[in-house]
Amino acid sequence: MAARALESAGIATVVIGSALDILQQAGTPRIVFNDLPLGNPVGKPFDRAMQNQTLEAALELLYQAQNPGVVQQLPNQWSASEDWRDNFMAITAFNREQLLSLGxxxxxxxxxxxEQGLFRP
Amino acid sequence: MIRYIERTKAYYRAQGFDQDYQWATNTQTPFSKPARPLKSARITLVTTAVVEPSIPKPIRAAKSYRFSDVPAHFDTTEVSWDKITTHTNDRESYFPLHALNKRVAAGDIGSLAPRFHFIPTEYSQRHTRDQDAPLIAQHCLEDAVDLAILIPL
Structure with a gap:
């Protein structure tokens, strides 16, 4: 939504993100998509090569995109194992009680x- | 690829919430081409990582900070990300200021804007759409920004 406000003000934007479905549904003008665990959208921690490549892709997309809604997916992988995909927000027989307590x-x-007036108008 | 909208719905249902979160949905997308070539453009960063954790989360609003005051580490404890798999100990992995500065110093990018911008991950779309996003847009116009890279955690 911030990108949309900036574009409406005449400022070109690119979002670097890892939650592609959320970004696309929101109508994001330009997306550089890294299919990595949420938290390090620019690249794996301390992987300067991957991070530089992502920044490069973002700068290129700013100038190459001709239409809104364009997605540049990068080929980066978190690891050989795909287990992280199942672990995120997992609901299992072992954590059902814990999730209800959290809620x-x-x-x-x-x-x-x-009650303490801690809310935004 | 993880379908985060479905994943989030299931997760909060499991926590006993009976109403699903409504993610922003837009069919029309505004679009501006860069006003200037990269070599003369002014660029900034927008993040959801928190600069002032002392402000309670329910009243945290968008705010702009000078790049000279950027924290060595942002606070990410109250932001939703994959805390099982990864960590946010490397600022460059979500706020690539060092990489950007190198490109500016090399003359590839015109300049870095004086300020970067924080936008909270808000439950309320209304706060983001009607308050936070317009404020950041206004600040970027004041700073004569041409390009913005937004990086939600």
């Missing part, structure tokens, strides 16, 4: 925030 605590915290 309860989340709801209590929201209630406390409201």
């Amino acid at each position: 309860d605590e989340n709801r209590r915290q929201r209630q406390r925030n409201r």
Whole structure:
């Protein structure tokens, strides 16, 4: 949404991200997509070659894109194993109770925030 | 590729939330071509990583900071990312300022803008759309920014 406001103000944008479905649904003007775990969209920690390649792709896309909604997917991989994909936000027989407790605590915290006036207008 | 919208829905249902989060949906996309060639363009960064964790999350709003005040490490504890698989100990992996500065110093990019910008990951689309995004756009215009790289964690 920030990219959309900037584009409307005449500023060219590119989003570097790893959650492609969310970015596409939101109507993002230019996307450089790294299919990596959320947290390091520019590249693996301390992998300067990968990070430089991502920045390069972002700068190129800023100038090469002719239409909105263009996606440049980079070939980077997190690891040979794909296990990380299953681990993220996993729901298993072992964590069901824990997730419900998390939800309860989340709801209590929201209630406390409201009572303390901690919310944005 | 992970389908994050589906994954998130299932995860919060498992936490006992009965209403799914409504992700932003837009069919029309605004688009501007760069106003200047890269060699003379002014560029900035936009991040969702937190500069001032002392501000409570429910009232954290968009804010612009001078690049000279950039923290060595942003606070990412309250941002959603894959905390099982990876870490955010390398700032360049989500805020590539060093790499950008090198390109500016080499003369490939015109200049770095005076300020970078924080936008919180907000539950409320209204806050992002009507308050945070317009504020950052205004600040970028004040700074005569031509190009912005946005990097949500």
